[in-house]
Amino acid sequence: MRDLTSQALDTATTRGATYADVRIVRRLEESISVKSGRVEGVASGESEGFGVRVLVDGAWGFASSHSLDTAEIDRVAGEAVRIARASATALRRPVVLDDRPAAHGTFMTPVMEDPFEVPLEEKIGDLLKADEAMNRVAGIAYTESLYGAQRESKAFAASDGSYTEQTITHVGAGIEANAVDGDEMQRRSWPDNGGGWQGAGYEYIRSLDLVGHAEAYAEEAVALLSAPQLAPGRRTIVLDPSQLYMQIHESCGHPSELDRVYGTEASYAGTSFLTTDRLDEGFRYGSDFITIVADATAAGGMGTFGWDDEGVAAQAVPLVKEGIFSGYLSSRETAPRIGRRSGGAMRADGWNRIPLIRMTNINLLPVPGMSLDDIVADTDDGIYLAQCRSWSIDDRRLNFQFATEVGYEIKGGKKGRLIKNPTYTGITYELWRSCDAVGDASSYRMLGTPNCGKGEPGQVGHIGHAVSGARFRDVQVGVLK
């Protein structure tokens, strides 16, 4: 492997690159989908290739190929240099990278039970049992169950002498029960819409107990058909971890990406309201209960690694401290512009994509004092919302609207009747400032999404979020007439 990376770097620097890095990535994937008792798809994927990133005259170029032969490595490294020279014809601010110690070493996701070694029949059987349990419930229209695993083995080398090797394993699984009655369609999913995912082995899938949750979730989907719809108004809401993590993802994670702040995603996903002057002024992002950390070292997270894809060691970066905006997700190129060093958030979606600033594990730290159950017990009149169903936020990450799969009325400190089609909406910092309780460690758990989109050409990121649940006051709910 090292021969190939050295060849790519030598060719790039010989052709004029002042900096070069190369990643050789091999990705294995496996997926199983079951729909209403029918094993719809079982697939195994394998992809391997390399990408060379270079700086020439202060401008970036990148080229990649699936073919790992020596002639192709020279061609691609040369192409990256040619592309960088083309970039330099429209350059106003030459790229300057921060200093970092050369990276050396290996990293491997801790895995107790290798998901690729568990017999396929057993994995299919686990899904079929859960699917069957959901379908035993009268009124279910269709069910879906899914399993997925991904293992990425990558070697990174840079012209400063860095060389690392990492093996990162992610697994996920989930079940969904769907009930339909005329124009009404309701879904309940466990542990999450699209499955629960972690950086782990098959032991995580076993811990989800899909079968044990199947019947109750299916029954709830059917019950939602006849539940009242959430009426518009301003209410107290308590967000379950299964919804709160998406609120963090959209309204804290993305706007904290420093490349967005500098406009480099403006033509696609947009920019950010968290401009650098707000970092300088100590902008009040949320209430004193809100402390959010981007932690690439957190156990079980899909944003956990040894080094990011430009060789910066994994670290924990505070984004919000006791409500005050205090840091960004950053890279070697962007961090020096705010007088800091890279926070190690550059991640690429495979061999054929450049690293971009991506979320790692964006975690809302638990607050000692009240468990999530205590928070419900402390709420006289409110709505408990769980499981994200729909999400949308504006291009500066201010106005958001979420729909959840289910709401439960809270009256006198007790969760009561079901509410269907719940939604809530607001302005990011107004919502976080209205938070008056965050759950303690007893409900703190690692969740995340394997489907975070960013960049052109498109990249899909695996992101972790650890959360415990929280309460917000005076929030606008209900939008459907």
Place this chain on the structure above:
Amino acid sequence: MSVETVGAGEWLAVAQRAVALATSAGASEAEALVSADDAQLTRFANSEIHQNVAESSASCNLRFVVGKRVGVASSGRTDDEGLRLLVERAGAIARVVEELPDWAGLPLSGGRIGDLPAAFSAATATASPERRAEGARAVIAAADEAGVTAYGSFSTSTERLAVANSHGVEAAGERTSSQLITVSMGPDGGTGYAEAAAVDVTTIDAAALGREAAAKARATANARPLEAGDYPVVLEEHAVVDLMDMLGYLGFSALAVQEERSFVEIGKRIASDLVTVTDDGSDPAGLPMAFDYEGVAKERVPLLERGVCAGIVYDTQTAARDGVRSTGHGLPAPNPYGPFPLNMIMEAGRTPRDELIAGIGRGLLVTRFHYTNPVHPKLGIVTGMTRDGTFLVEDGRIVAPVRNLRFTQSYPGALAGVSGVSRERRTLRGFLGGVVVPALRIDAFTFTGTTEH
């Protein structure tokens, strides 16, 4: 094997080798989908190129069938040893999975399907990084002239697709596409957008797109707040694309109808009689495709005829369930989403685009939507934001730029309220394919929130 030097016909030979290996290994049916792409993208922000990438990729996706058991495996290796390992993996899956009781079989041969001449441009296939940089500089120059800043991307790609199966299906084609998008940002908070997509990169006028976006950024400076509520709107083509994408995703797929999650019923009126939408992979106005990812020739499928649901799109499996033939809208296996209309074409109207606002007393002109998502899929209710050019219209004239608004609106309901269709159309890139759409005037559109810009 270098992708750049191998044409679609040779990739068909790779697919046929994979199929032959699979049948030799005991498959009762086998299908190989080989995809080989050269894709390049030059991205600019703050009026400079900041990302500039190229990739050469190839992969083979194999369906290995034993009776009614189906295994799918894919690999980036297309050499003989790579294909042999791929067959082993797919075969191992097929031998342990459950039977599909209603397995329809792989599609039968309808004769060899080849290139669609309108789908390929040599100029796009050979576009250089210098050519893309030139386009970026043209957009930036237009922005400089208007005193705004340019952001965007300019991409070119060549896709070679080959499908072969053990029933004799042989389909191979080479197609190109290019796209330029740009957002301009002005000093007083104004933003503007322009976009074009084409088979032939030389038909994209980068300078004109730069001027269009820059002019809109100037025109939206110092946007004023507007209260949420129901307004008549004119949706420019960039916004109409989202309606098409969501209709395709939520409604016009046979799987969505079979699973009772679609709002589509054949013969039911869901839109104004001004609305006619067809999926047509052969229309040179779009981004043409001759066949789908199962190697089935794409049929022209009327989806909405004068506002009435006229058809849905099928792949082989969903077609068998309904006792009809595939319309050539299959996606690569495994595909839990079902068939998808990739080439939606909306019929042009008679009204000049600039005159669509003439009939509006007090309403909005919307350039594009941002981050849309279904809130109630069965009713086609979608939420999202406006972006990059939202204007207040009074007495048929634009009177002021307004801050962006959130909408929560039934898309079929919006189409039911169409009272004007522009005679001009644009070719744009949709969710998965190319779409051709006019601008629309809609009598009522529900806005449910506001933001700060």
